[in-house]
Amino acid sequence: MRTWRSLLIVALSLALLLGLAAACEEEEKEDKTPGPGETPGALSGELEIFSWWTTGGEAAGLQALFDLYPDKCPGDVEIVNATVAGGAGFNAREVLTTRMLGGDPPGSFQVHMGHELTDTWVTTDNMEPLGDLFEQEGFNDVFPQGVLDIVSFEGEPYSVPVNIHRANVLWYNTTVFEDNNLEPPTTFDEFFEVADTLQAAGITPLALGDVEVWTSVHLMETVLLGSLGPDAYDGLWTGDTDWTSAEVTQALETFEKILSYVNSDHSSLSWDQANDLVISGDAAMTVMGDWANADYEAKNFEDYGWSPTPGTQGYYDALSDTFGLPKGAPNPDAVTCWLRLVGSKEGQEAFNPLKGSVCARTDCDSSLFNPYLQSAIDDWASDRIVPSLAHGAAASQGWVTEIVDAATAFVTDKDVAAFQGRLDDACVAAEVCS
Numbered sequence: 001m002r003t004w005r006s007l008l009i010v011a012l013s014l015a016l017l018l019g020l021a022a023a024c025e026e027e028e029k030e031d032k033t034p035g036p037g038e039t040p041g042a043l044s045g046e047l048e049i050f051s052w053w054t055t056g057g058e059a060a061g062l063q064a065l066f067d068l069y070p071d072k073c074p075g076d077v078e079i080v081n082a083t084v085a086g087g088a089g090f091n092a093r094e095v096l097t098t099r100m101l102g103g104d105p106p107g108s109f110q111v112h113m114g115h116e117l118t119d120t121w122v123t124t125d126n127m128e129p130l131g132d133l134f135e136q137e138g139f140n141d142v143f144p145q146g147v148l149d150i151v152s153f154e155g156e157p158y159s160v161p162v163n164i165h166r167a168n169v170l171w172y173n174t175t176v177f178e179d180n181n182l183e184p185p186t187t188f189d190e191f192f193e194v195a196d197t198l199q200a201a202g203i204t205p206l207a208l209g210d211v212e213v214w215t216s217v218h219l220m221e222t223v224l225l226g227s228l229g230p231d232a233y234d235g236l237w238t239g240d241t242d243w244t245s246a247e248v249t250q251a252l253e254t255f256e257k258i259l260s261y262v263n264s265d266h267s268s269l270s271w272d273q274a275n276d277l278v279i280s281g282d283a284a285m286t287v288m289g290d291w292a293n294a295d296y297e298a299k300n301f302e303d304y305g306w307s308p309t310p311g312t313q314g315y316y317d318a319l320s321d322t323f324g325l326p327k328g329a330p331n332p333d334a335v336t337c338w339l340r341l342v343g344s345k346e347g348q349e350a351f352n353p354l355k356g357s358v359c360a361r362t363d364c365d366s367s368l369f370n371p372y373l374q375s376a377i378d379d380w381a382s383d384r385i386v387p388s389l390a391h392g393a394a395a396s397q398g399w400v401t402e403i404v405d406a407a408t409a410f411v412t413d414k415d416v417a418a419f420q421g422r423l424d425d426a427c428v429a430a431e432v433c434s
């Protein structure tokens with residue numbers, strides 16, 4: 001009898017102890033989950049951040065985020081900066097795809113908001129949903145609704161936007177313009193007049209570096225926008241604008257004519273080497289996204305001016321760099337804290353002035369930004385927004401690749417009819433046109 005009672009007491013005490021231990025464990029677990037705006041417990045291990053940010057302003061912006069990481073995310077996480085050089089990520093995406101398909105995702109990777117994110121990684125079930133994080137961090141209140149919609153699929157956000165870039169910027173060397181009594185062109189006619197004057201003075205009118213052909217596609221998208229206007233431009237990506245129409249022919253003819261004013265060594269230069277021609281004054285203008293602004297800053301070049309590319313005054317050809325949490329990513333706690341940092345006011349205010357982009361958040365302090373970026377902040381708030389083709393916002397990755405391939409042939413053969421036919425075929429292959 002006594003043995004039974006002793007056993008019962010031992011069993012009850014054990015149960016009590018186990019219960020207590022479970023409760024403590026539960027409490028510990030709860031402690032690890034940070035509240036809104038709070039930092040998590042000590043983090044450790046490696047955090048691999050995959051991007052294509054290797055040039056001056058790109059690398060500087062990324063480093064600013066890395067430098068802030070230990071403050072926001074206490075512990076001793078070692079950040080692994082996994083970059084694959086090559087503008088606009090065409091090289092990086094190949095490496096990333098191989099890794100993702102091989103079950104070897106990085107902690108987090110740079111990906112453009114829009115079709116590049118959604119069609120490639122979200123609808124294929126490769127990304128973790130981030131709704132809880134967005135709620136905890138108040139992201140739903142600080143990103144514009146349009147941006148929230150684009151990073152979401154079926155109501156759930158899948159990546160955190162760190163910035164907004166503008167693609168349709170004409171950069172020019174102000175001394176060259178002043179010396180030749182020129183004003184930045186606002187129409188294609190003005191562009192050709194300015195270009196003729198420059199050519200007669202022995203200056204390359206437009207710098208292009210299309211060793212990677214995305215830069216020609218980038219130039220082309222600004223010509224399509226300036227020539228067709230924003231409604232018809234948007235219609236190219238929804239099937240509402242006919243790729244075989246006379247308006248598209250005219251735009252492509254304008255593009256062809258513009259290509260006759262570029263430097264002869266364009267096919268051996270990168271975008272930033274083309275930018276160097278503007279810096280040295282060998283070329284007067286270049287069309288590039290506003291990461292070119294960060295390139296000027298990183299190279300201490302102040303003698304630049306900017307304006308929207310011809311015909312695009314009042315339109316903002318936009319793209320955004322974002323980061324998400326791939327399914328099966330190593331060290332997900334460290335990644336989640338990276339995402340908190342990327343979306344935070346502090347993170348975006350440190351990153352964007354160096355990167356040449358504006359905050360995706362609406363509450364950044366604009367006094368931290370240079371005059372170009374302050375003008376971009378104003379334009380972003382008031383312009384008509386359209387999605388960039390070359391930078392993943394407008395069309396799926398497969399469609400962009402088809403267009404890049406067609407453009408590769410076009411920059412050499414200059415055959416407008418053949419190019420237009422291939423562009424139409426690409427739209428059909430993407431199942432957007434019939």
Ligand code: GAL
Binds near residue numbers: 088089165319
């Ligand atoms: C864009 C990217 C920018 C910048 C640029 C040149 O696609 O969004 O952040 O890096 O490529 O590499």
